[in-house]
Amino acid sequence: xxxxxxxxxxPLILVCCGPPTFEKDTRVLVKGSVLxxxxxxxxxxxxxxxxxxxxxxxxxxxxxxxxxxxxxxQDGTFSVxxxxxxxxxxxxxxxxxxxxxxxxxxxxxxxxxxxxxxxxLDTVFLRQLATFNYNITRTTSTQGTxxxxxxxxxxTSCFExxxxxxxVTLQSSCYEDFTLGGSLNDVVPDLSSTYKTLLGxxxxxxxxxxxxxxxxxTFIIDKENYDFNFTY
Amino acid sequence: xxxILLIKKRILFCFLLFSIFSFGQxxxxxxxxxxxxxxxxxxxxxxxxxxxxxxxxxxxNFVGNGMKGExxxxxxxxxxxxxxxxxxxxxxxxxxxxxxRAFTGNYNKTNIRNQCFFTGYEFxxxxxxxxxxxxxxxxxxxxxxxxxxxxxxYNQTDTGVIMYYEMYFDYEVGNKFSxxxxxxxxxxxxxxxxxxxxxxxFNEAIYHNFGVGIKFHIGNKDVISLF
Numbered sequence: 001x002x003x004x005x006x007x008x009x010x011p012l013i014l015v016c017c018g019p020p021t022f023e024k025d026t027r028v029l030v031k032g033s034v035l036x037x038x039x040x041x042x043x044x045x046x047x048x049x050x051x052x053x054x055x056x057x058x059x060x061x062x063x064x065x066x067x068x069x070x071x072x073x074q075d076g077t078f079s080v081x082x083x084x085x086x087x088x089x090x091x092x093x094x095x096x097x098x099x100x101x102x103x104x105x106x107x108x109x110x111x112x113x114x115x116x117x118x119x120x121l122d123t124v125f126l127r128q129l130a131t132f133n134y135n136i137t138r139t140t141s142t143q144g145t146x147x148x149x150x151x152x153x154x155x156t157s158c159f160e161x162x163x164x165x166x167x168v169t170l171q172s173s174c175y176e177d178f179t180l181g182g183s184l185n186d187v188v189p190d191l192s193s194t195y196k197t198l199l200g201x202x203x204x205x206x207x208x209x210x211x212x213x214x215x216x217x218t219f220i221i222d223k224e225n226y227d228f229n230f231t232y
Numbered sequence: 233x234x235x236i237l238l239i240k241k242r243i244l245f246c247f248l249l250f251s252i253f254s255f256g257q258x259x260x261x262x263x264x265x266x267x268x269x270x271x272x273x274x275x276x277x278x279x280x281x282x283x284x285x286x287x288x289x290x291x292x293n294f295v296g297n298g299m300k301g302e303x304x305x306x307x308x309x310x311x312x313x314x315x316x317x318x319x320x321x322x323x324x325x326x327x328x329x330x331x332x333r334a335f336t337g338n339y340n341k342t343n344i345r346n347q348c349f350f351t352g353y354e355f356x357x358x359x360x361x362x363x364x365x366x367x368x369x370x371x372x373x374x375x376x377x378x379x380x381x382x383x384x385x386y387n388q389t390d391t392g393v394i395m396y397y398e399m400y401f402d403y404e405v406g407n408k409f410s411x412x413x414x415x416x417x418x419x420x421x422x423x424x425x426x427x428x429x430x431x432x433x434f435n436e437a438i439y440h441n442f443g444v445g446i447k448f449h450i451g452n453k454d455v456i457s458l459f
Binding site for chain 1: 379391422
């Protein structure tokens with residue numbers, strides 16, 4: 001009985017652990033154009049078509065497999081010939097190094113095959129990025145001084161979920177705000193770090209010294225490398 | 233529908249081939265008796281051959297633009313039902329590497345499993361030589377496309393129908409053994425579904441195959457003469 005159970009498991013292991021196989025006799029076309037926030041075309045942006053598949057019984061997160069890849073032309077247009085996979089996590093990623101934001105189009109293709117086998121992304125906007133460097137330094141020598149602080153800044157990626165070709169806004173997120181912050185004290189008096197955010201956006205800086213009322217400052221990221229220094 | 237028409241065309245071609253050579257033989261009375269005897273002496277029942285070939289990809293299609301031939305082999309069985317007319321079956325593998333993924337989709341290499349029935353005619357132009365012409369009449373190709381992302385393998389398959397024309401030249405190096413050189417023009421009609429704008433790129437795959445092989449001769453009478 002014990003051995004027959006192992007024998008039953010053996011074909012299951014073979015099925016689950018072989019390399020993934022994608023849709024037979026099928027190619028799709030992913031097309032569109034990529035512009036920056038000033039409507040200028042972005043050339044040489046990378047367009048990647050992926051599917052995420054589990055590669056073993058114990059792989060719950062899965063691995064991404066590249067089905068198609070190409071780059072945008074001088075005029076920002078792209079057309080990528082790609083393999084196709086019927087899968088709940090089929091996605092298209094557009095990126096252009098560290099200078100621009102990322103765009104991700106994701107959809108469930110288990111039941112969905114686009115008209116004429118074309119994923120037409122129309123116009124995709126990538127935003128220019130800036131590096132935000134902050135440096136908080138303690139100058140007071142008074143023991144017991146504390147600083148609570150937070151920065152509100154913009155995320156650098158745009159993630160859109162489509163269902164049968166229709167945008168699902170509730171599940172999508174584009175350049176959303178996110179907060180980072182912390183607390184400084186006698187043990188950790190100074191802090192410096194670096195984040196990527198969108199060029200031209202406003203950062204909200206809030207701080208409170210020794211639990212006093214919170215003070216808010218705003219500033220605009222107007223340079224590709226923006227340094228913010230704060231002393232307390 | 234297209235494949236039925238294709239098969240009809242090939243049957244018509246074979247019929248014409250048969251008629252031409254039958255006609256030719258009827259009117260070759262000037263051929264000396266010695267030559268006839270020589271032909272009869274060299275008659276085969278069949279042969280078994282294996283060859284290695286270099287596939288040269290060609291044409292404005294996903295294989296011609298995006299792949300390079302790496303090699304291939306085929307095993308052929310040939311049977312002579314009547315004199316020098318033959319029918320046969322071959323199977324083998326063709327290996328390609330992807331050179332431009334913009335034309336193919338993202339994968340690294342393709343292994344094609346091919347099998348095909350063929351028919352043709354073999355001339356005996358000189359002593360120790362044989363010159364054969366044949367056509368693939370019904371066959372299929374199974375393209376296994378293999379890719380890697382971060383060292384993880386994945387597969388995808390394409391299928392197609394094979395059509396080919398082949399010419400070979402045998403040189404007998406023994407009573408039952410010959411080496412041969414072959415050239416074939418092969419066109420695979422693919423079953424790939426693609427967007428309208430790309431469909432022409434995926435409709436067919438064309439190869440010029442240059443091969444060399446060895447052949448073992450079987451028997452010394454055609455099939456009809458056996459009964």
